[in-house]
Amino acid sequence: MMRPRISTCSRCMARSRPFSTTVSRTEQAKNAAIPPEAGYTRLTNRGLISIAGIDSATFLQGLITQNMLVAGDPSKPIRRTGSYTAFLNSQGRILNDAFIYPVPVPNSNDLEWLVEVDKNEVPILLKHLKKHKLRAKLKLRAIEEGERTVWSSWKNHEQPRWAAYNLESESASVPSSPSSDILGCVDTRAPGFGLRLVTSGAEDLRSHLPDESQLAGVEVGLDSYTVRRILNAVPEGQSEILRESSLPMECNMDMARAIDFRKGCYVGQELTIRTHHTGVVRKRILPVQFYTQDTKLTDGPTYDPSVELALPPTGSNIMKAGGRRGRSAGKYLEGVGNIGLALCRLEMMTDVALTGEGTQYTPDTEFKISWTPESEQPAEVKLQAFVPSWIREHISSGGVRKAAPRPQDVDIGERAREFLEQLEEERAQRGTD
Numbered sequence: 001m002m003r004p005r006i007s008t009c010s011r012c013m014a015r016s017r018p019f020s021t022t023v024s025r026t027e028q029a030k031n032a033a034i035p036p037e038a039g040y041t042r043l044t045n046r047g048l049i050s051i052a053g054i055d056s057a058t059f060l061q062g063l064i065t066q067n068m069l070v071a072g073d074p075s076k077p078i079r080r081t082g083s084y085t086a087f088l089n090s091q092g093r094i095l096n097d098a099f100i101y102p103v104p105v106p107n108s109n110d111l112e113w114l115v116e117v118d119k120n121e122v123p124i125l126l127k128h129l130k131k132h133k134l135r136a137k138l139k140l141r142a143i144e145e146g147e148r149t150v151w152s153s154w155k156n157h158e159q160p161r162w163a164a165y166n167l168e169s170e171s172a173s174v175p176s177s178p179s180s181d182i183l184g185c186v187d188t189r190a191p192g193f194g195l196r197l198v199t200s201g202a203e204d205l206r207s208h209l210p211d212e213s214q215l216a217g218v219e220v221g222l223d224s225y226t227v228r229r230i231l232n233a234v235p236e237g238q239s240e241i242l243r244e245s246s247l248p249m250e251c252n253m254d255m256a257r258a259i260d261f262r263k264g265c266y267v268g269q270e271l272t273i274r275t276h277h278t279g280v281v282r283k284r285i286l287p288v289q290f291y292t293q294d295t296k297l298t299d300g301p302t303y304d305p306s307v308e309l310a311l312p313p314t315g316s317n318i319m320k321a322g323g324r325r326g327r328s329a330g331k332y333l334e335g336v337g338n339i340g341l342a343l344c345r346l347e348m349m350t351d352v353a354l355t356g357e358g359t360q361y362t363p364d365t366e367f368k369i370s371w372t373p374e375s376e377q378p379a380e381v382k383l384q385a386f387v388p389s390w391i392r393e394h395i396s397s398g399g400v401r402k403a404a405p406r407p408q409d410v411d412i413g414e415r416a417r418e419f420l421e422q423l424e425e426e427r428a429q430r431g432t433d
Helices: 010-015 056-061 119-133 222-231 269-278 388-397 407-431
Strands: 038-042 046-052 083-088 094-102 110-119 141-142 148-155 180-184 194-198 218-220 283-291 317-320 331-337 337-343 369-370 381-386
Touching: 046 056, 046 148, 046 283, 056 110, 083 110, 094 119, 094 283, 110 119, 110 194, 119 141, 148 407, 222 337, 283 331, 337 381
Parallel strands: 038 218
Antiparallel strands: 038 148, 046 110, 046 141, 083 094, 094 110, 148 194, 180 194, 283 337, 283 381, 317 331, 317 369, 331 337, 369 381
């Protein structure tokens, strides 16, 4: 089983010195510390939007890949647990990756949800939501800085696979608290990746969860959390999940449980469902290792905090090293030190065979990225992609089981579709008045 590794060997670090000593232009990626086995991080790069009102759940149902309704339970149609999801455009491309959290509203029939997205994308997503709001009975607002705080909390190897929990249960999948000021959910983007939490105010998470059994380790910086994400093949934000370019399943959202393939109509559903049922996902976001000729690895990415190198621009093409220029093997997305994330063509950069024709990859195949920094000489770096075991298992098993939709699921989807069509008709009529 392939596991990401963190290098602490001084000899390995010494061998890494042929890398350029120019640091990345991304401040977050500079001298990132090794992520601890257990800890938590304040996610200052994430923002929140409040969607409150009687129509909020139905409104979200027509816009996101996750199911807002509890299938087969007419007494409790609205889900009361948080989850990972995505907003798509009409062509099925990702606008934003997001988490949604239900907010308890005591003594009220109204509903409220917090939508967590890339902080820089909050104004853009708000504009997208307002475009679809029309006459829906709900209120939209961006949460002010300091009003609430987003956290990631984890204990490595506590759960060898994804946590066993009920996505549709009333019980929260977060540590219990004496107060009701903590929201959250299990982070399903990788096995045992931890919890996603939202707290009131800007205080340290430890002040909300003082018990070590509820919150292990110490607070670490955002850069260490980024290293942990990369080693676990978890992209986040629109610097890695490129806006209006990335497809959900290429970003591993199918195995991250961000997509309900049985729900009804939502914006961007057609291409997503067609790819799920009839297509082959030929590209996936994978962790990559930058290396020199004498440090190429065979069993997993290794993070070396001593390496400081200039990283290529986001979206740079990955090409085969040597020989004539051919088809692009993928695109570089983001990196820290000597590791990064890239959108890779599986049959070119890995030994994964998607069809009976086999893969084009051979163990001695090398890949590179070449670019020209501003006012500098042309730069080049070699890289190697790795397929985490759970991604390999998902692909080899044929992905998510393709179950036929149940009658109650069709009814739920029909209601959401009719609601969305009504909103679109009202918007079109308003535009002609």
